[in-house]
Amino acid sequence: MKKMEISEGDVLRVEGSLVIQVSKGEVTISGGLHGEGEKVEIPKAKSLPLEALTDAVIEYKKEEGGEIEHLPERTIPPEWDSLVEEIIEKKPKTIIVMGQVDTGKTFFTTYVANSLLRHEMKSAVVDTDIGQSDVGPPGTIGMGIVDKPISLMTDVQTQDSYFVGSMSPSGHMLEFMVGMKKVAERGLEKSDLVIVDTPGWVFGGPGRALQLYGAELLEPDLVVALQRENELEHLLKSMPSQVRRISVSEKVRERSKSERSFLRQETLSKYFDGSKELNLDLEKVRLERCYLGTGEEINPDDLGVEGVLHAEEILEGLVIVTESKLSEEDIQALKNEYGKIIEIKKGSEKHVLVSLIDENNDLLSVGLINEINYEEKKLSVITPIQNGGLVSAIQIGSMKIKPNGEEIGTVRPGSF
Amino acid sequence: MTLEHSDFQDLFEKLMQVIEEYKDNPAAMSAISSELSKLYKQIPIYPGIISMSIGDVVETVDLDDLEEREKLAVVLEDNKVVSGEFVSFESGNLKLKNCQLFRPPEELEETEIPKEDIQQVSELKSDILAELWPSLDFEVEE
Numbered sequence: 001m002k003k004m005e006i007s008e009g010d011v012l013r014v015e016g017s018l019v020i021q022v023s024k025g026e027v028t029i030s031g032g033l034h035g036e037g038e039k040v041e042i043p044k045a046k047s048l049p050l051e052a053l054t055d056a057v058i059e060y061k062k063e064e065g066g067e068i069e070h071l072p073e074r075t076i077p078p079e080w081d082s083l084v085e086e087i088i089e090k091k092p093k094t095i096i097v098m099g100q101v102d103t104g105k106t107f108f109t110t111y112v113a114n115s116l117l118r119h120e121m122k123s124a125v126v127d128t129d130i131g132q133s134d135v136g137p138p139g140t141i142g143m144g145i146v147d148k149p150i151s152l153m154t155d156v157q158t159q160d161s162y163f164v165g166s167m168s169p170s171g172h173m174l175e176f177m178v179g180m181k182k183v184a185e186r187g188l189e190k191s192d193l194v195i196v197d198t199p200g201w202v203f204g205g206p207g208r209a210l211q212l213y214g215a216e217l218l219e220p221d222l223v224v225a226l227q228r229e230n231e232l233e234h235l236l237k238s239m240p241s242q243v244r245r246i247s248v249s250e251k252v253r254e255r256s257k258s259e260r261s262f263l264r265q266e267t268l269s270k271y272f273d274g275s276k277e278l279n280l281d282l283e284k285v286r287l288e289r290c291y292l293g294t295g296e297e298i299n300p301d302d303l304g305v306e307g308v309l310h311a312e313e314i315l316e317g318l319v320i321v322t323e324s325k326l327s328e329e330d331i332q333a334l335k336n337e338y339g340k341i342i343e344i345k346k347g348s349e350k351h352v353l354v355s356l357i358d359e360n361n362d363l364l365s366v367g368l369i370n371e372i373n374y375e376e377k378k379l380s381v382i383t384p385i386q387n388g389g390l391v392s393a394i395q396i397g398s399m400k401i402k403p404n405g406e407e408i409g410t411v412r413p414g415s416f
Numbered sequence: 417m418t419l420e421h422s423d424f425q426d427l428f429e430k431l432m433q434v435i436e437e438y439k440d441n442p443a444a445m446s447a448i449s450s451e452l453s454k455l456y457k458q459i460p461i462y463p464g465i466i467s468m469s470i471g472d473v474v475e476t477v478d479l480d481d482l483e484e485r486e487k488l489a490v491v492l493e494d495n496k497v498v499s500g501e502f503v504s505f506e507s508g509n510l511k512l513k514n515c516q517l518f519r520p521p522e523e524l525e526e527t528e529i530p531k532e533d534i535q536q537v538s539e540l541k542s543d544i545l546a547e548l549w550p551s552l553d554f555e556v557e558e
């Protein structure tokens with residue numbers, strides 16, 4: 001490892017892949033304090049600020065893409081530190097961090113949580129970026145406690161997560177709101193305060209609704225608005241909570257649609273890496289968030305049409321699972337008899353994103369359905385967890401994803 | 417989430433169904449379109465009721481049961497469509513007033529159009545998601 005002497009107040013930009021060990025003195029990385037003997041690994045392509053709190057000696061080892069350079073001045077705006085001081089003084093319980101996409105909300109949350117930890121305040125962080133979850137599995141709202149310094153939000157150990165079932169809150173507002181409230185409440189039980197990193201969807205009716213009702217539900221003591229110009233003012237006008245406007249760091253880079261898509265795939269692929277098939281008994285494990293499994297099972301032979309593998313009568317009509325799509329005439333005949341018909345073609349369940357829930361209604365993991373055997377009432381799912389005995393329920397999501405992380409489709413609401 | 421969060425899902429599906437059903441009947445399509453617009457202006461917060469109502473805008477009627485009807489769309493044996501207000505049905509003849517005649521589209525192997533006859537040209541796209549949101553351009557099983 002190479003050695004570098006730095007003086008109190010020096011600022012470095014450290015970019016992964018890089019391993020840093022503090023040999024002498026104290027430094028912060030992303031605001032997190034690291035003393036003598038502590039080692040930090042910076043992942044590839046992540047660029048973070050290192051600040052020397054005292055004269056210090058660091059040792060480092062560069063790997064692929066690794067870089068370390070002196071900067072002429074601090075990159076953390078002074079207003080961030082003023083805000084931290086204000087939080088220490090006023091001790092708010094719930095903080096919402098609001099901002100459009102690519103405004104550095106996650107880094108800001110990391111910095112504030114780390115800085116508060118230096119003053120012995122333990123924060124719960126709620127990550128609502130369900131497409132590229134840093135905390136918790138993909139497609140979920142995650143919560144973790146910052147009880148030791150972190151370089152990145154991904155370093156936080158997940159304490160709780162809630163399955164939303166998609167890569168965006170669009171069309172999933174109910175799950176999103178319930179999840180955000182539940183994990184924030186649980187976070188607050190285990191910490192001094194909770195910091196909610198909200199989605200970047202701030203425009204249009206649904207975006208406004210998401211932010212405003214979300215804020216009303218969480219009842220924050222402080223709203224931190226990260227904005228480049230005045231793009232959040234339309235929301236802030238309706239906010240009864242105390243609002244602190246913070247400008248976006250010039251270092252924040254905007255990502256393209258294709259870059260986001262690539263990052264989502266990478267997150268998903270990493271999550272499912274090493275996953276195996278888990279077989280579950282549908283006599284013991286219930287299905288949630290779908291029509292299937294909520295009705296009174298009836299004998300398919302009694303329907304008078306060929307090719308039906310499973311049938312159940314529901315309040316709205318009939319759910320049927322078929323070998324291949326039924327003819328218009330058969331569907332019409334069933335409609336005349338039962339009303340609404342939900343036809344599920346066998347095999348259409350493959351790759352659907354689901355969550356696996358335990359008996360306390362807590363999320364164990366997410367998974368991808370491999371197959372449902374309707375005759376034997378078995379469901380096989382690709383998932384990182386291997387103990388099927390813990391699973392009490394499967395919640396159906398809205399995306400179809402291959403285990404390599406490739407998104408291959410969506411599930412039409414009401415079709416399952 | 418595979419449960420629908422609103423009745424807009426039903427409305428989309430109903431609209432796709434009526435478009436398919438009446439694609440060759442421009443008079444019916446025109447009536448559906450104007451009634452849809454009226455319904456949405458009246459009750460934008462109830463897509464389920466719009467969905468339940470829109471399918472009843474066009475109702476097939478027997479020739480012997482025309483007395484109470486006001487506006488009709490008539491599909492002729494040669495696939496032309498006539499729409500108009502009902503006057504009478506006597507001696508085997510249906511009489512309408514204030515009518516419009518719609519001819520079915522004609523297939524042409526090729527054609528030449530003089531520039532002075534052209535008012536506007538539009539490109540008709542069939543793969544818009546691939547162009548605008550390639551990451552969401554999923555293959556769909558029919």
